[in-house]
Amino acid sequence: MDKSPLVLLDLVSRLGNLMRTEGRRVGQDEQLQSVHVEALVYLSKANRYSNTPQALSEYLGITKGTASQSLLLLDRRGLIERYQDDLDRRVVRLRLSATGEQFLYDAQPQLAWQHATRNISPNRIRNAVSALRETLTTFQLDNEGTAFGECAGCQHFERLSARAYRCGLMGDRLSGPDTRKICWLYEEKGSGVGEDE
Amino acid sequence: MDKSPLVLLDLVSRLGNLMRTEGRRVGQDEQLQSVHVEALVYLSKANRYSNTPQALSEYLGITKGTASQSLLLLDRRGLIERYQDDLDRRVVRLRLSATGEQFLYDAQPQLAWQHATRNISPNRIRNAVSALRETLTTFQLDNEGTAFGECAGCQHFERLSARAYRCGLMGDRLSGPDTRKICWLYEEKGSGVGEDE
DNA sequence: TTAGCGTAGTATCGAGTCGAAACGAATATT
DNA sequence: AATATTCGTTTCGACTCGATACTACGCTAA
Numbered sequence A, B: 001m002d003k004s005p006l007v008l009l010d011l012v013s014r015l016g017n018l019m020r021t022e023g024r025r026v027g028q029d030e031q032l033q034s035v036h037v038e039a040l041v042y043l044s045k046a047n048r049y050s051n052t053p054q055a056l057s058e059y060l061g062i063t064k065g066t067a068s069q070s071l072l073l074l075d076r077r078g079l080i081e082r083y084q085d086d087l088d089r090r091v092v093r094l095r096l097s098a099t100g101e102q103f104l105y106d107a108q109p110q111l112a113w114q115h116a117t118r119n120i121s122p123n124r125i126r127n128a129v130s131a132l133r134e135t136l137t138t139f140q141l142d143n144e145g146t147a148f149g150e151c152a153g154c155q156h157f158e159r160l161s162a163r164a165y166r167c168g169l170m171g172d173r174l175s176g177p178d179t180r181k182i183c184w185l186y187e188e189k190g191s192g193v194g195e196d197e
Numbered sequence C: 001t002t003a004g005c006g007t008a009g010t011a012t013c014g015a016g017t018c019g020a021a022a023c024g025a026a027t028a029t030t
Numbered sequence D: 001a002a003t004a005t006t007c008g009t010t011t012c013g014a015c016t017c018g019a020t021a022c023t024a025c026g027c028t029a030a
Helices: A004-030 A034-045 A053-060 A064-076 A098-107 A111-116 A122-142 B004-030 B034-045 B053-060 B064-076 B098-107 B111-116 B122-142
Strands: A080-084 A092-096 A157-159 A165-167 B080-084 B092-096 B157-159 B165-167
Touching: A004 A034, A004 A098, A004 A111, A004 B004, A004 B111, A004 B122, A034 A053, A034 A064, A034 A092, A034 A098, A053 A064, A053 A092, A064 A080, A092 A098, A111 B004, A111 B122, A122 B004, A122 B111, A122 B122, B004 B034, B004 B098, B004 B111, B034 B053, B034 B064, B034 B092, B034 B098, B053 B064, B053 B092, B064 B080, B092 B098
Parallel strands: none
Antiparallel strands: A080 A092, A157 A165, B080 B092, B157 B165
């Protein structure tokens, strides 16, 4: 009976709470709540398939109704823009506005965290990342949650040539930067878990 | 420029959100929100110096006003008991009621997490714990937050004999189990960071 | 074509969170 | 004794959140 997993849970939970507090602090100039800041951060990292209310709500673990409310607020404040999808007119697409980009640039929501990890060697961080990533994947498999991930580990990812990529699921070409964004169609390659270089 | 710290942030943040969602799920039979569940878990682990609204609010990263509200609700539901401190009559002490204990026993808020970590070797978990603990400590030092910890690493901790312990700050004797609870008077031994046995 | 079903997003409701600020009571400090 | 500080509560308004109902669109198949 090893208690370490519970200690890890406690740490993740506490750090999560602190990050949320930090998010509140960061957003208070603009009268934003932490969820709003998290939403903006997500949108800054989501690829073209994943910039929808649906994907956002699954990423943040809130219901689509709540997500809709938050997006309404962010729209009113001019931090995001909403536009309809051409192919499926039910789908709403989201993007950061210039103001939204500027906000993230000024507020630097991740600064405090980067500071807090300054004394930890890159190697230890990579190990922790690997363990937590595996935990996340397992948790999501257990709960039928959406996976989210970058092209690098995705089974739909195809390399056409040195600099040309393609998503086998959607059939689109992808640029280099595209492949490093977050995608909610992500599916882990093979069934093995957590190989980090 | 290593991006690992940001990836780690993202993982912690997502896992934190998932744990909050899990907390909501666990509490919905009793009509509890995730914060309430977290509060109960905290109280089940807090030592005699740390079972106050103040300590709870700092632990959860919420204001004392909010904590007061949540505690009111938990009291109404009969999950906790509140009583006055003998020495300082401003201080309110908190304890789980029998119902509260039973709730935690039945609901097992940590079960999903334990499941999610089942494939990760104890060693990798301990490494992750060590890295995250250090991050937490640094973060708290940066933000003048309260540290929280167990006697084992605390500079006030004194061992009187094989089985008798003492808190040098408060001057009290401590039982064995006492020394393994969470204390908000915790102060890291020395100034070095993150020695894990 | 039309009917039926599923999906994306929105609207509304009520309970509750959350920070901010004001407040009261007990304790510390001077 | 007067003043300051600390612990906790109360109140306020904006917002979250899940649940539910609803609209609009797309898919499928008779």
